[in-house]
Amino acid sequence: MSAVEKFMPLLNEAEEENVTPTPCFTHEGINYLYIRHHNLYLLSLTKRNTNATEILLFMHKLVQVLTEYFKTLEEESIRDNFVIIYELLDEMMDFGYPQTTETKILQEYITQESHKLEVQARPPMAVTNAVSWRSEGIRYRKNEVFLDVVESVNLMVNAAGNVIRSEILGAVKMKCYLSGMPELRLGLNDKVMFETTGRTSRGKSIEMEDVKFHQCVRLSRFENDRTISFIPPDGEFELMSYRLNTAVKPLIWVECLIESHSGSRLEYMVKAKGQFKRRSTANNVEILIPVPEDADTPRFRTSTGTVQYAPEKSAIIWKIKQFGGGKEFMMRAELNLPSVKGEQVETKKRPVEIKFEIPYFTTSGIQVRYLKIIEPKLNYQALPWVRYITQSGEVTLRIADNPASASAASSIVPRLLRLLRHSNNAIAAYYQAIQKP
Incomplete structure (x- = not known):
């Protein structure tokens, strides 16, 4: 507890010295790792040389879970829901090892009503399965998949009319209403995929940077042949995000x-x-x-x-x-x-x-080439729907300093x-x- 009490003074001291505080720093042999969410700090302490990225990612997942439980995460919501937060932490991490971090699975056996906690006697099978983000026995009368490719354009134009900063931030969002344990395979017009497989692209191909996937995607398969293969969570989730640092003209x-x-x-x-x-x-x-x-x-x-x-x-x-x-x-x-x-x-x-x-428009030219749905046990026909959306991120155009x-x-x-x-x-x-x- 004495180490925790030193955290804020150390941050204030860094700000007074005009030193930009880093998310990881060491003081008196203790490693401090933290993130900030609005007016809250989430802090982790360790004396070992641990994986800093894993700890920071876990804290971001914790913020996501608490936000989905309480709608808004702030000091008052933490005080009002202290018991359920304690129970969630107990389920999300054991002995320093992250466990279940998927909100939909946690909500199946940790429910909240009027700040009271109800825990089922047996956790769902998903917690002990290899596929911890999806429950077994899901059934739908109509099997459908909705896929949205959403791109945000960040653009800055100076007073002379020249573009001084431009980038595209994209995300592939999905809504899955599929029975059983289906396997999905998604193909994009990925430039690296065409180069590694020796195929030729009929249209435009794109080169994505900073690609980040949901935990359901098989990374080894993607690294081998750039195929995005996964068993999806039930309902709505973000499959992947990417960035394109490319020249874009103002739309x-x-x-x-x-x-x-x-x-x-x-x-x-x-x-x-x-x-x-x-x-x-x-x-x-x-x-x-x-x-x-x-x-x-x-x-x-x-x-x-x-x-x-x-x-x-x-x-x-x-x-x-x-x-x-x-x-x-x-x-x-x-x-x-x-x-x-x-x-x-x-x-x-x-x-x-x-x-x-x-x-129905993308700035980068990204295109979904195919979306295959395979469920060998149930062998049903599913309907995939694909939609493209381009929206403004931070688009600013500077004007002359003084009126004419x-x-x-x-x-x-x-x-x-x-x-x-x-x-x-x-x-x-x-x-x-x-x-x-």
């Missing part, structure tokens, strides 16, 4: 022109363009445009969607329910600045943020008019009208 491009009028009024002219395939459609698009904190009396005009002023975020939010590929839309906003005097208006260097979701003057704006407006002339005559006429004094 929705935003140009923002800011015109200052005598330092007391700002005019924003925003153009958004969909830079993805015309047959695809982005849903629930949100474009967040930063404005000065003391702005008031907003007035908006837009060719599509709705615009609202969010003073708590010091931003204008432009919402477009459906944004077709290759389409362009315009929005104009006027804001008063009662507390600002002078010709120039200083603004904080905050970027434009974009949120969206594009179904009226003279600078006048040189850009004709260029915007030329871009719009062939696509939207009505808006072009509108922008010609606002140039008049």
Whole structure:
């Protein structure tokens, strides 16, 4: 207990010295390994030279289990459920060795009702089976598998319009409603697989990095021939995740022109363009445009969607329910600045943020080649469903440090008019009208 009491002082001391604390450190012969979840620290101590990755992974699994039991994991939920946490720890680890860490199996014999614990006399067979993540005897009238390939795009564009950071974070999520103990085999358009097996790819192949699998996947099989073979857990789970550190162009491009009028009024002219395939459609698009904190009396005009002023975020939010590929839309906003005097208006260097979701589309080009379902005992026909979704992660586009003057704006407006002339005559006429004094 004396070693535990030294943990927080050691962390505070590192912060005072401006030293970034690592998840593992040693003090007086004791190894401290910890993770942080919101305002909680989970700490493990050992005097041996143990596997640090295993300990950290176990603590992450513990957070996942407790979150699924209590919905939110915080100090109050730990105090209210101390008994069940004690019982869960007893089942999840024995003598320093991790045991059952799958929530669905734990919930079969450790149930929670009004902070009371009920433990069944005999644990389910899954705990003693080689397949500890799936129970035996599962039966469904209709056998189905739903597979979602979800990709999040992280993108940062500087004020000059150059992409300075881009990556794709992907995940393959599954919902399995299958009887018995089926074996599934998943094939992707994996570049390494084509190279190792000597096969040729008809379409595009991708090279995944930082691949992480659910514990049900047979890693030895994947390392040998890149086949993803597994007996799935029942219900919903994440089969794998991956990363692609590849150059990605912005799927929705935003140009923002800011015109200052005598330092007391700002005019924003925003153009958004969909830079993805015309047959695809982005849903629930949100474009967040930063404005000065003391702005008031907003007035908006837009060719599509709705615009609202969010003073708590010091931003204008432009919402477009459906944004077709290759389409362009315009929005104009006027804001008063009662507390600002002078010709120039200083603004904080905050970027434009974009949120969206594009179904049936992947940025990386990943493709499910096949999904085989084998259950020799029951020998049933199952229906696999595959869906692709691309969504925004952290997509930010930086704008100029200061608003443009009226003279600078006048040189850009004709260029915007030329871009719009062939696509939207009505808006072009509108922008010609606002140039008049």
